[in-house]
Amino acid sequence: NAGVMQNPRHLVRRRGQEARLRCSPVKGHSHVYWYRQLPEEGLKFMVYLQKENIIDESGMPKERFSAEFPKEGPSILRIQQVVRGDSAAYFCASSLRHPTNEKLFFGSGTQLSVL
Amino acid sequence: AQTVTQSQPEMSVQEAETVTLSCTYDTSESDYYLFWYKQPPSRQMILVIRQEAYKQQNATENRFSVNFQKAAKSFSLKISDSQLGDAAMYFCAYRSDYGGATNKLIFGTGTLLAVQP
Numbered sequence: 001n002a003g004v005m006q007n008p009r010h011l012v013r014r015r016g017q018e019a020r021l022r023c024s025p026v027k028g029h030s031h032v033y034w035y036r037q038l039p040e041e042g043l044k045f046m047v048y049l050q051k052e053n054i055i056d057e058s059g060m061p062k063e064r065f066s067a068e069f070p071k072e073g074p075s076i077l078r079i080q081q082v083v084r085g086d087s088a089a090y091f092c093a094s095s096l097r098h099p100t101n102e103k104l105f106f107g108s109g110t111q112l113s114v115l
Numbered sequence: 116a117q118t119v120t121q122s123q124p125e126m127s128v129q130e131a132e133t134v135t136l137s138c139t140y141d142t143s144e145s146d147y148y149l150f151w152y153k154q155p156p157s158r159q160m161i162l163v164i165r166q167e168a169y170k171q172q173n174a175t176e177n178r179f180s181v182n183f184q185k186a187a188k189s190f191s192l193k194i195s196d197s198q199l200g201d202a203a204m205y206f207c208a209y210r211s212d213y214g215g216a217t218n219k220l221i222f223g224t225g226t227l228l229a230v231q232p
Contacts, residue, residue, distance in 0.1 A: 033218060042119075042206050042222030043160075056217060089158060095218050104218050106160035 002027065004094050004107035012113045019079040019086070021110045025094030032075045033104065034060075034067060037089040049075060082114045117142045119209050121223035128197045129231050135182075136192045136226045138207030146212040149183065149190045150220070155203040163205070166190065168212070194228075202230045 005024040013019050025032050030051045035043040045059040049069035060067065064082075069075040079086055089109040095102040118141045128134035140149070151163040166174045166183050173181050178198075182191045194201055207223040 031218065035220075040224070042121075042208075042224045043220070044222070045219045048217050048219060056219065059219075091158075091160065093160075093218070102218060103162065104220070109158045111158075 004092055004105050006090075006092050006107035006110050008110060009108065010111045010113070012115060013082045014115050015083055016081050019082050019112055021077040021079075021090050021092075021112070023075040023077070023092030023094075023107060025075065025092070026096075026105050029094035029096050029105070031095045031097065031102075032069050033093045033095075034075075034077050035091045035093065037091060037109070039088070043091060046077075079112075082112070084114050087112055087114045117144070117147075117209050117211070117221050119207050119221050119223040121207055121226050123226045124224070125227045125229070127229045127231060128194070130197055130199060132197055133193060133195045134197055134228065136194075136205050136207075136228065138190045138192070138223055140188050140190065140207070140209050142188070142209065142211075144211055144213060148210045148212055149181075150208040150210070151179070151181070151190075151192045152206045152208060152222075153201075153203045154206060154225070160206075164192065197230050199230050199232060202228055204228070 032049045034046040037043045047060045047067045048056040064080045066078045089111050091109045093104045093106045120139045147168045149166045153161045153163050164176045164179050178195045180193045204225045204227050206225045208220045
């Protein structure tokens with residue numbers, strides 16, 4: 001059983017470009033979470049999605065950031081017109097069901113570097 | 116809003132010795148979960164141990180145990196018989212457990228643990 005797969009592992013973008021980060025959850029999992037880890041900090045919640053629905057986007061910046069989790073395919077975190085402050089590691093986690101006693105499985109993250 | 120504080124940015128321990136990592140949190144909720152995650156250089160977040168707030172008994176997983184003091188809002192991690200493979204960043208995390216809660220975790224800033232041979 002494959003775990004949470006994130007790609008690319010490293011992504012370099014120039015200021016103003018778009019970044020697309022992909023997350024394939026554990027097979028059968030329909031709940032996906034995105035977290036961001038800035039240098040020297042812990043992970044910060046960004047968004048929680050179920051298949052085709054955004055449930056909680058309270059941690060996601062209102063502008064330039066969007067997320068989706070389509071019926072088929074991976075979850076995508078999209079950052080438009082990247083700026084240097086977007087440089088961070090972005091982690092995806094998945095769970096089978098909603099209840100809070102469900103274990104979260106994390107991916108190894110995508111390191112985004114903005115030049 | 117809930118917060119998690121780890122006041123030790125770095126810790127060091129000799130191989131085979133015991134080390135304790137500190138974590139305090141702030142919440143007005145009575146039902147929640149607390150976690151310790153390990154993040155090695157590979158960046159993979161690995162769950163070390165979990166504690167349900169309603170349980171008085173401290174959680175234990177092999178060489179890892181916690182000291183959960185609910186009234187003091189303290190949740191420390193003890194690593195016994197430290198091994199070189201324990202070297203990593205350790206994060207304390209909080210999660211609500213009320214009816215509408217999700218799996219949204221609130222993390223501390225981490226403690227970098229070095230293990231000396």
